[in-house]
Each structure stands twice: as C-alpha cells, then as structure tokens.
Amino acid sequence: MVSTVYAVTLVCMGLIVAVFYFVIVNSKKVEADYPSITKKWYGVRSKWFLFLLTLGIAVSFVSTNPFPIPDQKKDYPENDHQVVKVGAYQWYWTIAPNTVDAGKPVAFLVTGEDVNHGFGIYDENLNLVGQTQAMPGYTNKFLHTFDKPGKYKILCLEYCGLAHHAMITELTVK
C-alpha cells in the first residue's frame, strides 16, 4: 500500500514536471494566433476533465466499498476477537492485554484519558501498519489482524504536549 501510493505520487508528479517542461521549452517561439491555440487545447481540456472525473468516481467507489473503517456501533465480542483496551495518557499508554496472537483479529478499544492522542502501531522495521485517534470522551474501535509475530511498537501520532515523542510502548504478537 505505502510503496504503491508513493510510486503513484512520484509518477504523477513526474508527468506534471514533463508537461511544464514541455511548455517552458515551447514558450519562446511565438504563435500569434492565440485563439487557435485555445480552441485546440480547450478540446483537449474537455477530454482531460472527463478522464479525471471518471478516474475520481471509479477510485472513490472502489476505495470506499467496503467502507474501510469498522462499524463503531457494533460490538466486537471476545469469542470472535482478541479485545485489547487502550488508554492514552500524558505521556504513557495502558494496554490490556499487551500480548495478542497473530492470525486472529484484534479489536482495539482506544480512548484518550486527558487530551487527544494518536494510537499508531509500528512493526519491527518501523513500518506504520495502522492507526486511530485516541479522543477524550470517545472509544475508537480499531480492528487489525497481525500477519507476523514480533515486538510491535505503539507510538503517539497526535501532538499531546511536552513528551509526545516519548510516548512509546510495546505490544507483543505471538
């Protein structure tokens, strides 16, 4: 996912660079008949707009079906999930239990006990595998199934004051 998004970004930016470079290279030669230029390129613009519109509709539909955030009104019972209660405090975490099994869905019930925090799960290579906000007054239900066992890090991803960057703990996946 991350590398795909990064690659798409670089390719699209590269295309935009190429278009601007093409126009710069062709900027000195004068074509006095501007209406003929606009007529030609307005035609291209219509097709460009339709392409973007179609792309937007398709990507929006595919990426939101099924909706990627778990239903917050649903309960995630212990017989189907490993339920982990997460409390975020200035500047530490409470995670109970702090050991889960790989291959079985985990339901994290995450809340902020004082201010807003961000519950971010990182694997052993420091890749971010998922996150949710930890808000005062709310419990965010975040589902994740770990593929691999290991020592995962929990980092705070919402600025919460002086020791925000020190708000790190560990989650063991067996």
Place this chain on the structure above:
Amino acid sequence: MSSTAVASGKIEYSNSVEYSDSENRNALIAVKAHLIGGLLVFLLMMLAGLTMRAVQGTWLEIGADLFYQIMTVHGVGVVGAAGIASTGVLWYFLRQYVRLSNSIFWINFIIFLTGVVMILGSIFLGGYGGAWTFLYPLPAKSMGVWSTGAAAVFQLGLLVIGTGFLILYLDMGRGILARYGSLSRALGLTQLFGKEAVDYTHPATVVAGTMVMIVNFLGIAAGAVVLVMGLINLYTPEFQPDALLMKNLIYFFGHVFINATIYASVTAVYELLPRYTGRPWKTNKVFYAAWFAIVFMVMAVYPHHLMMDFPMPQWALIVGQVLSFGSGIPVLVVTGYGALMIVYRSGIQWSTTTKLLFLSMFGWAAGVIPAILDAMITVNRVFHNTLWVPGHFHFYLLLGLLPMIFGFTYHLIGEGRQGDQLKATDNLGFYAYLIGALMTSMVFLASGANGIPRRWATHMTEWVTFAQVGTVAAALVVLGALIFTLRALISLPRAADPR
C-alpha cells in the same frame, strides 16, 4: 465608482475604479507593508523550520519545551504570514475593480500586528507550546508546562487577528455588493446560469476575491466560536465541550483559512501572466463553474483531517475523500491548465517575476497529488500524521503560494519589465529556493512513506538521515528566501506602482 452600461443584452463594466493620487499612494504603501511584513515573518519561520530539522537530525540540541514552542510559532507564523501577505496581493488587485477602504486595510494590518505580539508573548514569555491548532483540550492540559494565562493569550491573539480579518472582509463584501449588486453576480453565476450574456472581461480577481471573502468569513466565524469555547474552558473547567465537535470546528477554520490564502494569491497569476505574455486570461462559464464549485468544496472538504476519528459519520468521511479529489480538478483543469495555455508559444520573457508565477502553478498542480492520495480513507490509515502531511502542504506553500507572493513582489519592484537583464543574485535566489523547496517537500514525503511521525522533537536513530537531508534542503530554502526578502527590503519601498 465606475459606471455600468447595458449593450446588446450584455453588461459591460468599465473595469477600473478611480481613486485620488493620495489614496493610491497610501494604498501602495499599505500593500508594500503587508508584503514586507509577510516576507519577514516567512523568513523567520523558515529559520524556525531549519532549526527543527537540525534538531531532528541531531545537529543541534535544544530542550523539547523549546522545540515545541518553535513548532507552535512556526505553524501559527506561516499561517499568519500567508494570511497577511495573500491579503495584500488580493487587495491590491481587487481595489482596481471595487472601491475598498484604505483605512480598513490599515486597521486590519495594525490589529494583525497586535495579535502577533500577543501570540509571540504567549509562546516565548508564557512558554505556550500547544501547536498552532490549539487542539482542545490540550491548551488547558499542559501538565504544568505552560500556564492557563499563556494559553489564553495565545487564543486571544488568534481571536484578535480573526476579528481584524472579519472587518476587512466586511469591507470587501460591501465593495463587491456596491459594484455588482449581489455576490452571485460577482462570482459570475448570472452568466453561468444564462441570466446574463457571458462577459469575457469580467475580472477573474473579482470572482476569486468574492470566493475568498465568502469562505473566509464563515471559516473565521467558526474559528471565533471554537476559540471562545476554548477560552471559557480554560477558566471554567467544568465547561467541557465535545472534543470531536471542537476538532471539527478547528479543522474547518484552519483548512478554510490556509486554503483561502492560495485562492487569494492566485489573482497575481490571473492579473500578471496576461501582461507578460500579451494574452488575455478570459473568464468564461467553465471558469465560473470551477470557482462556484470551489466555494463549496473548500468548506466541505475539511473532514479529510478527521479520517482517523472513527466516530465521525461515514458520510462525512466519504464527502471528505470525494471532495479532496474534486478540489484538485479546478487547478488541474482550469487554473493550471490556463497558465500552461497562456505561456505556450507566447514568446514570454522569463524574468524572476514570470518564473516565480509559473512555478507557482507547478507547485499547486503537483502538490495536489499527495494531498488527494492521503485524503483516501484507506491510505490515510498509514499516512495520517506522518511527515507525508507536511510534505504535501510544504509543496503547496513553498512551491505554490510563496512563489505567487514572491512573484508579485518582484512585479511591484519592477523587475519583470521588458528588456531588463536578470540579476545574478535573483537567479541564485530563484534556483536555491527552487531546489531547496523541492528537496524539503520531497524529503518530507519520503519520510512519510517511511512512517516517520510529524511533530516529534526527537527522532529515532533510523530516521535521522532523513532529517539531516531535510536540514540541508531547508538551508537552501532560507538562502533563497533571504535573497528575495533582501531584494524586497532594498527595492520595494521606493518602487513606483508598475500599473
């Protein structure tokens, strides 16, 4: 006030408002004050950014409290400088079409400076380091790092600045209504929907100015509401507004305000590229439709900041995702595309002015890409609050917004006149800035793709190299901006109006 005349069913405007010489002189001084003030703040904020990257790169050691104070001033300073400088650009052009008050323009500037002093005091005397987003209830819960008073002065400073802008927008609204009769007419909607014949000379600046006035008025009003609620909470802790409601209001205000700065500054591109290419930037139905859509999209797109707040209604997050994509279309199809057409085979003379204005179109168009992708819920799950986010907004701001403001400043200086030779220092400034800004943004994006969180005073060992490259990049940005700012300080005060 200019007259309007009806000819063949088409409304024709004589587009220029007449002012006395003293009014024009005073207005030019005011615009220069906005630009110089904005550029100086930008430069200082870039130094703040450079400092933070050097700390993250372990090349500089400061306490976490100072780091987060610098982070707070960097955020609020850039947003403030963007607000005041872009207002200078928009006001300069808009007053040519609608009668605006010099006094109110100055009043806003003085109120702004008052707010800046309050904010600086709250941060560097009071120790406030709750980030510019003052995310409730953090200002009230610092664990003893800053006082309630410091948090209150910070929020009051923002409130004061917002009030100044609201007064200015009231004057803009008055001027627009006096000239065009209704906001919809100023936006070109009467032409778009066939009630009036299409007038290709209807000023793009009026359309943009009306859009900015509408959205910022509402955005700042929402900001005022959330700031007042935050202030009440500071002194009456029993009053505890809903954290998610506060977040919605803060991001609505913040998103609208910072986005409006680029929509205000793009008037420099609409007004100046035609002068340097000899080709008109005609308004038409597509242009009106795009700006009409922008009015709604800029205000409704903000839930893309709240995608990891799972209790948000599903429809709101889908709206945030879809409109994020939609917001990219006007720049990719109308404004950026229009700039490409107007420059293509135009024989344009490349000066620092024109290079910066054209660069701004690239920065805006390319900056859309990482923003749109991050605004997909499924992508946001692994990019939200990583350095990907500053990656995309530094792209927008450093390569989109600031080149518009710098380009306009060079135009006012008179640098872009036909036949003028490019100065070596300006060239150095341009390329140092271009390379530095590109590198800064791309290093942020690469860092985000590697999961590095934003707003961390201390980086893990694995992340330090990214920060060190980012420090070098930021130093180049500072060099470029320093040259631009020095040029403005030396040449702008005595420059005549190039109109």
